[in-house]
Amino acid sequence: MKILYIGAGFVGACSAAVSADSGHEVLVYDIDNVKIKALGSQNLEEIENCLFEKGLGDIIIRNRQRIKFTSDYKEVESFFDEMDAVFMCLPTPEIGETGESDLSYYFDALNKMASKLVTRNQEQQTNYFIIINKSTVPVEMVLKTKEILTSYGVINFGVVSNPEFLVEGKAIEGSLKPDRIVIGAESEKDFEIARKIYQRFYDSPSVYYIEVNPKEAAAGKLLANFCLFNKLMVCFDVVGRTCESFKGIKFENIRKILSTDARIGEWGFYDSLYAGGSCFIKDSRSLSFQLKSVGKNTIFIDEVYSANKRQLNLLLDRAEIEAEVDWKDKKVAIFGLAFKRDTNDIRNSPALLIVQKLLDKEVGKIVLFDPAAVDNFKKVFPATEKIIYAESDEKAFENGVDIVIISTDWPQFRGLSKFLLQQTVKPIIIDGRRMLQHEYENLVKNGYKIIAVGSPFIM
Numbered sequence: 001m002k003i004l005y006i007g008a009g010f011v012g013a014c015s016a017a018v019s020a021d022s023g024h025e026v027l028v029y030d031i032d033n034v035k036i037k038a039l040g041s042q043n044l045e046e047i048e049n050c051l052f053e054k055g056l057g058d059i060i061i062r063n064r065q066r067i068k069f070t071s072d073y074k075e076v077e078s079f080f081d082e083m084d085a086v087f088m089c090l091p092t093p094e095i096g097e098t099g100e101s102d103l104s105y106y107f108d109a110l111n112k113m114a115s116k117l118v119t120r121n122q123e124q125q126t127n128y129f130i131i132i133n134k135s136t137v138p139v140e141m142v143l144k145t146k147e148i149l150t151s152y153g154v155i156n157f158g159v160v161s162n163p164e165f166l167v168e169g170k171a172i173e174g175s176l177k178p179d180r181i182v183i184g185a186e187s188e189k190d191f192e193i194a195r196k197i198y199q200r201f202y203d204s205p206s207v208y209y210i211e212v213n214p215k216e217a218a219a220g221k222l223l224a225n226f227c228l229f230n231k232l233m234v235c236f237d238v239v240g241r242t243c244e245s246f247k248g249i250k251f252e253n254i255r256k257i258l259s260t261d262a263r264i265g266e267w268g269f270y271d272s273l274y275a276g277g278s279c280f281i282k283d284s285r286s287l288s289f290q291l292k293s294v295g296k297n298t299i300f301i302d303e304v305y306s307a308n309k310r311q312l313n314l315l316l317d318r319a320e321i322e323a324e325v326d327w328k329d330k331k332v333a334i335f336g337l338a339f340k341r342d343t344n345d346i347r348n349s350p351a352l353l354i355v356q357k358l359l360d361k362e363v364g365k366i367v368l369f370d371p372a373a374v375d376n377f378k379k380v381f382p383a384t385e386k387i388i389y390a391e392s393d394e395k396a397f398e399n400g401v402d403i404v405i406i407s408t409d410w411p412q413f414r415g416l417s418k419f420l421l422q423q424t425v426k427p428i429i430i431d432g433r434r435m436l437q438h439e440y441e442n443l444v445k446n447g448y449k450i451i452a453v454g455s456p457f458i459m
């Protein structure tokens with residue numbers, strides 16, 4: 001199959017690489033020239049510096065005969081004559097805090113494509129293709145997509161919804177061995193094209209291949225993310241809070257009891273200061289927005305969203321109330337800038353909110369460390385006299401710090417106690433991920449005070 005990808009972000013780049021690995025001829029277009037150059041560089045380090053996703057560089061380099069990256073639209077136009085499908089992998093962020101999705105990236109890309117699609121096959125438009133919405137879009141988007149293409153005079157096409165369920169940090173692994181593929185289409189012809197694209201998974205006994213209509217596919221994506229977001233909030237706001245409220249209850253022991261109950265399952269039972277990332281927040285907000293716009297009650301959905309915000313504020317408030325932290329003029333080290341481990345994605349990362357809050361509290365200095373996300377973070381908070389980026393976790397402790405905040409679950413942070421125990425002035429530890437729980441006793445014995453999600457104040 002000849003497949004075009006519009007948008008080379010986490011979703012577009014990973015999905016395109018796996019398509020090439022499945023034997024398809026793939027062209028990836030993005031307006032971001034720098035990203036396109038890095039992804040097409042055939043250089044592992046350059047690819048990973050641009051998009052840190054385990055296995056992505058290897059799979060792109062291995063399939064270099066079949067995958068091409070471009071920001072030249074002329075190449076895209078010549079692809080139109082014979083292509084089988086276009087995957088739309090554009091961002092659909094929330095507009096402010098309204099819940100409404102910003103579809104301008106999607107529409108810009110679609111309008112540009114529509115104006116050129118009418119010229120394919122010397123204006124005869126004989127080649128049939130499908131447009132596949134991989135972006136997370138409103139439930140009724142397929143109708144809108146069709147309307148726009150038709151308004152330009154584009155004919156001979158279908159519109160399909162194929163929501164993406166990738167987990168950042170495991171995107172390649174997950175795309176090579178997906179649990180399920182969901183295809184929403186309106187005709188057997190379109191289902192057939194999708195089956196050929198995903199032949200490798202359609203034929204696999206271990207993959208659920210689910211065929212539904214386009215609205216069901218789009219709604220399924222939003223609802224799946226809401227169910228997961230809700231589960232995280234049950235862990236943070238109910239399970240973790242209970243463990244914080246009664247001395248002598250260890251979060252990890254409660255997790256064992258809950259997660260071994262097959263009716264509950266083990267996903268999501270890690271207490272954390274915040275559920276960030278590009279999807280949970282915006283998708284649950286979008287679900288709420290869409291239901292409100294048809295007059296429905298969304299109290300429960302909105303409360304799940306609020307519980308997440310509450311979690312981060314509560315942790316920082318606990319530091320003030322329980323450990324009597326006064327932030328003014330203090331030196332604070334933050335470990336972890338990515339929204340979670342194994343990615344350099346900082347969208348909705350807790351560290352973004354923490355840094356802003358600390359600046360508002362007039363701290364003296366903020367030292368930041370992350371193994372992968374520093375470049376992205378610097379785009380939001382450039383280095384200044386007050387904001388300092390450390391080259392390693394060890395260097396973050398140079399000249400001492402007053403307060404340490406752990407905000408990402410990078411596995412290496414489990415070893416931070418080694419550096420903490422070397423400090424002459426003992427910083428207050430705020431563990432937003434319970435990364436040091438195996439060392440709490442030892443740290444306290446050595447005079448450290450710890451505020452951790454899922455534990456009462458430890459001193």
Ligand SMILES: NC(=O)c1ccc[n+]([C@@H]2O[C@H](COP(=O)([O-])OP(=O)(O)OC[C@H]3O[C@@H](n4cnc5c(N)ncnc54)[C@H](O)[C@@H]3O)[C@@H](O)[C@H]2O)c1
Nearest residue numbers: 007008009010011030031032090091092105109135136164
């Ligand atoms: N990241 C995830 O974990 C994830 C998971 C499932 C679904 N999704 C959904 O997939 C979609 C894409 O997410 P992402 O994380 O890949 O976003 P991203 O921001 O990483 O990538 C989007 C890319 O689109 C490019 N772009 C913007 N306008 C363009 C245009 N007019 N033409 C061509 N390229 C353009 C940007 O330069 C960027 O590289 C979103 O709707 C998101 O909700 C994301």
